[in-house]
Amino acid sequence: MGRVADNMTTAKAPDLYTGEPPLQSAHNTWKLVKTDLAYALGPNVHRSWTGRLHITQADESVVTLSAPTRFIASKIETQFADTVRRLWDKHDQVDPPRRLAFAANPSAAVRSTAAIPGPKAASERAAPAPALRGQPSAPISPVAATRPAPSKTSESPRDRFTFENFVVGASNELAMAVARQVASQTGTGRAPQYNPIVIHGSNGMGKTHLLYAIETAIRDANPEKRMRFISAEDFVSTFVASVRGQGREGMAAFKASLRDVDLLVIDDAHFIADKPGSQEELLHTLVSLVDSGKQILIAADRHPDKIEKASERLKSYMSSGLVCKIGAADYELRLRILDRLIARRRASGHLDLAIPQNARDHLAARMNATPRDLEGAFNQIVAQSEFLGTAITLESVQETLSDSRYMMGQRLTVDRIQRAVCEVFSVTPTDMVSKRRARIIARPRQVAMYLCKKLTKRSLPDIGRRFGGRDHTTVMHAVKRIDALRADDPSFNAQIEAVETLLKA
Ligand SMILES: Nc1ncnc2c1ncn2[C@@H]1O[C@H](COP(=O)(O)OP(=O)(O)OP(=O)(O)O)[C@@H](O)[C@H]1O
Secondary structure, eight states, X not given: OOOOOOBTTTOOSOOTXXXXXXXXXXXXXXXXXXXXXXXXXXXXXXXXXXXGOEEEEEOXXXXXXXXXXXXXXXXXXXXXXXXXXXXXXXXXXXXXXXXXXXXXXXXHHHHHHHTSOOSSOGGGSOOOOOOOTXXXXXXXXXXXXXXXXXXXXXXXXXXXXXXXXXXXXXXXXHXXXXXXXXXXXXXXXSOOSSSSEEEEOSTTSSHHHHHHHHHHHHHHHOTTSOEEEEEHHHHHHHHHHHHHHSHHHHHHHHHHHHHSSSEEEEEOGGGGTTOHHHHHHHHHHHHHHHHTTOEEEEEESSOGGGOTTSOHHHHHHHTTSEEEEOOOOOHHHHHHHHHHHHHXXXXXXXXXXXXXXXXXXXXXXXXXXXXXXXXXXXXHHHHHHHHHTOOOOHHHHHHHHTTSGGGGSOOOOHHHHHHHHHHHHTOOHHHHHSOOOOHHHHHHHHHHHHHHHHHSOOXXXXXXXXXXSOOHHHHHHHHHHHHHHHHHOHHHHHHHHHHHHHHHO
C-alpha cells in the first residue's frame, strides 16, 4: 500500500500544497470526486457502490478508500477503480496526485448491522474485532472478496427437511399429522391404518419436505427399517430401462427393489400421466405392497382423480386409502415460516440477522406466495444484505423484490375482497356494509369477512369496522361458520374457490 504515515487521528502535518492536513484535504477531494462519480456512473450505481466508500487513511502519498464489505471493495476494484482514479487525479490538489488504494473495512459492515436489534445484545455478538484506529483496513484477497462470510455450520439441503422445520398451519395440519403417524408406525408390525396415503398440493407447498421428514425420522429411530424413496420420473425411467435392456432379471430386480421394503415413497406421482406401461407397473406395485401390509406414501401436485391420462384403476386405487391436501398458506402461516427461516439462519451463525416487523409483514402479505416463493425472497434479501453489508429494512426489501416474480401478485385489500365476493355471489358493495340479515346477503358478507381474515393481516376489530362497523365477535363467528360450511358443502366451497381464483387474477 506504500507509505502510510498518518491516519485519522494522527494526520497532523499540513499538506505542502493545500496547507491542510492530508486527511482533511483527502476528504475535500473525495467530496468533489463523489459529485462527479454520481454523474459519471449514474446516481443509482454510485449510491450502491462507489458512494459507499469512505476514507480511512490518508498521508502525503496514499489515500485509502474502504468499502463496508469485501464484496463491494472487490466489485469497485474490478469495475469502477479506473473511473474513481481518473476523477481523483482530476481533483486532488496534491501534485502529483496521491495514489488511491481500495480496501474492505469489515468494521464498517459490522457497524451497519450492529444497529439492528438482534436476538442477542450487541455486546454478546460474535462480531469481528473493530479495526483499531491507525491499523490498516483488511486488504482484498481476490478469492475471499467474492464470498460472503461462511456460516458456522452448514446444513445439507436435505437435512433441513425435518418435522421440526415444518411450520404447521390450518392448510397443512392434516398432512403433517398423517406424516408423523406414518413415521411412527412404519415397521412396527402393525398394518397401516390408511394405505396408500396421498398428499397433494401445488408446487412449493411442502410435500417433498414432509416426505423427507418422514424418511429422516424413520432413519433416526429405526435405522434397520427398509425404505425406498423414488420419484415417479425415476420410476418411469428405471421401469423403461428394465423393460428395454435388462431382460427378465433386470425387471425382477426392479420389482424387488420396490417391494422388499417397509415403506415406499413416491414423489411427483402426477409425472406418471400419459405413460400406460409404467402406470400398470405402479398399480401392481401398490397392490402388492398394500396386500402385504407395507405402507405406501405418494405425493402429487393434484388429487389423484385429477391426474389426466392416468388409468381409472390407478386413480381409484390411489384414492382408496387416504388423500390429504396441503392448501395455500395463509398470511399467518407465511409469517411464521418467515420467522422460522430467520431463526434458522441465526442459529447457523448469522447472529446479526434482523428483519424489522414491517418488512416481515410486507413479505408475508404477498397473496398466493407459496413457502417456496417466500424462501426464495428471503434468500434474496439476506444475500443482498450480506454482500452489500447493509441492514434489511422495509425499503430495501421493496427495492430488492420490486422486479421479482415475488411481488407481481397484488396486495389484497378489504375492498378488493368485497368486490370479488360481490361478483361471485351477485350482491352489491352496499350489502357488504348494510344491516340486512337475510341469508342471501349475510352469507356473502360472512364469506368476505372470512377471506379478509385469512388473506390479509387485518385484525378482527379492523375487519368488523370495514363491514359497517360490526363487532369483532361477529367477524370471529363468520370465520368459524364459513370454515365449517366449506368443509360440509362442496358447492359452497366451490363458490369460495371461485372468489379466491378471482383474487389471484
Ligand atoms: N410448512 C412449511 N414450513 C417450512 N418450510 C416449508 C413449509 N412448506 C414448504 N416449505 C419449504 O418450501 C420449499 C418448497 O417445499 P417442497 O419442495 O417440499 O415443495 P413441494 O410441494 O414438494 O413442491 P414441488 O411440487 O414443486 O416438488 C422447501 O424449501 C420447504 O422446506
